[in-house]
Amino acid sequence: MVYILGGWQSDFSRNWAREGMEVVDGFAEAVENGLEAVGLDAKDVESGHVGNFVAELFANQGLLGGFFGQVHPDFDGLPTARHEAACASGSVAILAASAEIEAGRYDLACVVGLEQMRNVPGQRAAEYLGAAAWTGHEFQDATYLWPRAFSDLADEYDRRYGLKYEHLMRIAEINFANGKRNPNAQTRQWAFNDKSFTANDEFNPVVEGRTRKQDCGQVTDGAAVIFLASETRAAEYAAKRGVSLESLPRIKGWGHRSAPISYGTKVRASADNPYVFPQVRRAIEDARARAGVTDLGQIDVVETHDCFTATEYMAIDHLGLTAPGESWKAIEAGDIEIGGKLPINPSGGLIGLGHPVGATGVRMALDAFKQVTGQAGDYQVEGAKTCQTLNIGGSTTTTVSLVVGV
Template sequence: MVYLLGGWQSDFSANWSRQGRELVDAFAEAVGEGLDAAQLDPEEIETGHVGNFAGELFAGQGLLGGMFGQVHPAFDGLPTARHEAACASGSVAILAATAEIEAGRYDLACVVGIEQMRNVPGQKAAENLGSAAWAGHEFQDARFLWPRAFSDLADEYDRRYGLKYEHLMAISEINFANGRRNPNAQTRDWRFGSEAFTENDETNPVVEGRTRKQDCGQVTDGTAVVFLASAERARAYADKRGIALESLPRIKGWGHRSAPISYARKIENSRHEPYVFPQVRRAILDARARAGIADDVSGIDAVETHDCFTATEYMAIDHLGLTAPGESWKAIEAGDIAHGGRLPINPSGGLIGAGHPVGATGVRMALDAFKQVTGKAGDYQVDGARTVQTLNIGGSTTTTVSLVVGL
C-alpha cells in the first residue's frame, strides 16, 4: 500500500526564460515548496524520482536526477532516477517510486515532474515534441506533428462513428471554464468571444487538418511534486500530526500499458476492436481492478484525463466507460463531464485549461487527485469526491498510465 502525503504545483502561467530562471531553479522551488506543504524535512526523503520528457532538447540538460543533490545538501547521496515516457513521464516516475516502496527498499519517496517548453520558438517546440512519434516514419508532411496526429484521430472517430465539431468545442469550453477556477492554471485569466469555439477560420484558425487553435493543449513551463510513503511511514506521519491514517489518500490501483509507437499500427490493430485504443481501455480497467472497484464509472467521483487535444478527451470519455464506444457525445450533451455533472472530467482545467508541461503532467494529475479526495481543491473542488482516476497518455497512446487515488 502506497500513500500520498501531499505535494505542490507551480504556477503554470509562468515563463521561466523571461524570468531569468533555469530548470534547476524551478526544481529547487518545487522540492522546497513541496516539503513545506507536506510538512516534511529534506533529511526524511529516502529516494528521488524525476519525470521529464525532453530536458536535453529544450534546455540542453539531461541527467535530471542529479538536480536533487544540487538543490539541497541533505540530498547529496540520495538514490535518484529520471524517467521518460513522453507525456506520461510523470506517471511512470510515480510508478517507479511506488514499486520501490512496495519492494521494501524505501519508505518515503519524492517524485518531481518538470518541463521547460516556452524558451524556444513554437516551430522548434513542435519539432522537439514530435520526437515522441515514430520519428522519420509518420506525419512527415505536417508542420505541427501532434495537432496532425490527433486530427487523424478525429478523422478515425468520424469514419467509425460520426463526429460533430461542436462536441469537441464543448470539451474545450468546459476545460477553459474549469481552468478559471484554478489559481495555478495557465489560462485562468484568458477570455474568449462567442466565435472562438466555432469553425471560424479567423477566431479559431486551423492548425493542422481538422485541429484548430481551441482544440489544443497549451505549451507550458511547470513543475509538480508529490511525496509517496509506505503504510508504516504513513502511519508514523499521521501519528506525529495527530491525524487518522485513514485521512491520508492511497494509490489504490494502477494500470500501465504500452502499444506500438506507430499511430498507423495502433489504428490497424484496433480495426475490429470496439475501442479505438484497446491498450488505453485496458490500462483504465487494470487500475480499477487493482483498486477493487467496479469496471464501470460507478466507483469514480472525478477524472483527471489527458486532453492534449479535444479529440484525446473525446476518446477518453468512451474509453473510461462513461458511454459506449463512439458515443462520447452523449455524455457531453448530457452535461455529465462538466463540473457538477455525473462524472466531472478535468476539474483542474486539464491540459487545455491548466496547461501541459509534459514531464510534470502525470505528477500534477496525481496531486490534483490528492487535493480532490482530501477536500483541498479550493474553487475547483468536486463535492464529495473520495475516489479520483487519472489517465495520462504518452505519444499517440504509445504509453498509457492510469491511477486510482482515494481514501
Template sequence: MIYLLGGWQSDFSAHWSRQGLELADAFTQTVRSGLAATRLEPEEVECGHVGNFVGELFAGQGLLGGFFGQVDPAFDGLPTARHEAACASGSVALLAAAAELEAGRYELACVVGLEQMRNVPGQQAARNLGAAAWAGHEFTDARYLWPRAFSDLADEYERRHGLRYEHLMRIAELNFANAKRNPNAQTRQWSFTPESFTAHDEANPVVEGRTRKQDCGQVTDGSAVVFLATPRRAAEYAARRGLSLERLPRIRGWGHRSAPISYAAKVRASEGQPYVFPQVRRAIEDARTRAGLKDVSELHVVETHDCFAMTEYMAIDHLGLTAPGESWKAIEDGSIELKGRLPINPSGGLIGLGHPVGATGVRMALDAFKQVTGTAGDYQVEGARTCQTLNIGGSTTTTVSLVIGV
C-alpha cells in the first residue's frame, strides 16, 4: 500500500519562455512549491522520479533527474531517474517510485512531471510529438500526426458502431466548462460561440482528417508534483500533523499494459473483439481488480486522457460506463457531467485544463488526491472517495490506470 501525501500543480496557462523560464526554473518552482504544500522538508525525501517525454526536442535538455540537485543542497546525492512513455510518462514515473517504496529501498519519494511545449512553432511541436508514433512508418502523409491518428480512430468507431460528431463536441464542451472552475486551467478565460461546438468551418476549422480545432487537447507548458510514502512513513507524517492515516489517500490499484507501437497493428488485432483497444480495457480492469473493486459502479470520479474528444469517447466504453460502441448513451444522459452518475474530468482534462505531456499522469494523480480528500475547490465532486485515472501514451501504445482512494 502506497500513500499520497499531496503535491502541487503549476498554472497551465503560463508561457514559460515568455516569462524567461527554463525547464530547470520550472522544476525548482514545482518541487519547492510541493514541499511547501505538504509541509515536508527536502531532507525527508529519499528518491526522486521525473516524468518527461521530449525535453531533448523542445528544450534541448535531457537527464532531468539532475535538476533535483539544483533545487536544494539536501538533494545532492539523491537517487533519481527520468521516465519516458509518451503521454503516459508521468504515470510510469509514479509506478517506478511506488515500486521502489514497495521493494523497501526507500520510504518517501518525490515524483515530478513536466513538459515545455510552447517555445516552438506549432508545426515543429507537431513533429516533436510525432516521436510517440512509429517514425517513418505511419501517418507519413499527415501534416499534424496525432489529429490524424485520432481522426482514424473516429473512422474506426464509425465503421464498427456508428458515430455522431455532436457527441464528440459535447465532450469538448463539458471539458471546457469544467476548466472554467479550475484556477490552474489553460483555457479558464477562453470564450466560445454556439458555433464553436459544431462542424462550422470557421468557428471550428478542420485540423486534419475529421479532427477539428475543438476536438484537440492543448499544447501546454506545465508541471505537477506528488509525494508518495510507505505505510510506516505515512503514519509518521499523519501523526506529526494531527491527521488520520485512514483519511490519507492511497494507490489502491494499478494497471499497466503496452501494445505494438503501430496504430494499424492495434486495430487489426482487435477486429471482431468487443473493444477497439483491448490493452486499454485490461489496464483499467487490472487496476480495479487490484483495488478490490467489482466494477465501474464503485467509482465516484474519473480523470481520463482526452488528448482528443475521440480519446475520451473511447475511454467511456472502455471504462465500462456503457457497452462497447455505446459511449454516446453516457453523453446523452448526462452520466459524465459534474453531477452525473460518474463525472469525468472535473478538472477540465487535457482539452480544458491542458496537456503538458510528461506532467499529465502526475497531474491526474494529484487531481485524484484532491477529489478524494475534498480539496478540489469549485470542481469538487461531492462525496468522492474513489477516483480512477486513465493515462495513455501514443495511440494507446502505453496505458496506465490508477485507482486512488481513501
C-alpha cells in the first residue's frame, strides 16, 4: 500500500521567465515548499522522481533528476530518475515511485512534476508540444497541432453520435468557474461576457478546425510535488503527528495503458467499439478493479484531463457517467458540477487551473489528496472520500488513472 503524505503546488498564473526564474528555480521552490507543507526534512527522502515532458526544448535542459542534489545538500547521493510520457509524465513518475515503495526498495519518495512553457512565443510552444504526436506523419497541415487533433476528436464524436457545441462550451464554462474558486488557478482573474462561451469569432475565436479559444487548456509554467510513503513509514509519520494511519490517503488503485502514437491508428482501431478510446476505458476500469470499486457511486469526485473540451467530453462517457456518446446528458443534468452526481475538475482542470504538462499528473494526485482530506478550500466537494484521476498523454497514447482515498 502506498500512502500520500501531502505536497504543494505553485501558482499557475505566474510566468517564471518574467520573474527571472529558470526551470531549476521552479523545481527548488516546489520541493522546499513541499517539505515544509508536509513537515519533512530533505534527509527523510529516500528516492526522487521527476515528471517532465520537454524541458530539453523549452529550457534546453535534460537530466532533471540532478536538480535534487542541486537544490539541497542532503539530496546529494539520492537515487533519482526523470520520466516522460507527454501530458501523463507526472502520473508515470508517481507509478515509478509507487513501484519502488511496493517493492520494498524505499519507504519515502518525493515526486515532482514541472514544466516551463511560457518562455517562448506561442507558435514555437505549439511546435515543441507537437513532439507527443507522430512527428512528420500526422497533422502536418495544422498551425496548432493539438487544437487540430482534438478538433478531429470532436468531429469523430459528431460523426458517431452527434455533438452540439453548446455542450463543449458548458464544460468550459464550468471549469473556468471552478478555476475562480482556486487560489492557484491561472485563469482565476479572467473575465468573460455573454458571448464568450458561444461560437462567436470575436470573443471566442477559432484556433484550429472546430477548436476555439475557450475549448483550450492553458499554456502554463508550474510545478507540483507529492510525498509517497510505505505503510510502515506512513504509520511512523501518523504516530508522530497524533493522527491515525487510516486518516492518511492512499493510492488504492491504478491503471496504466498505452496505445499507438498515431491518432488515426487509434480511431480506426476503435471503429467497431462503443468507446472512441478503448485503452482509456481500460485504464479507468483497471484502477477501479485494483481499488475494489465496483460501482460509480463509490467515486465522489474526478480530476480529469481536459486539455480541450472535447477531451473531457470523451472522459465523461469513458468514466461511465453516461453510455458512450451520451456525455451531453451528464452535462445538461449538472452531474459534473460541484454538488452534482459526480463533480469533475472542481480544481478548474487544465482549462481553468492550467496545464504545465509534466506537472499535471502530480497536481491531480495532490488535488485528490486535498479532496479526500477536506483540504480543498473553496472548491471542496462535500464529504469526498474517494477521488479518481484520469491523466492522458498525447492523443491518449498514454493513459494513467489513480483511485485515491481514505
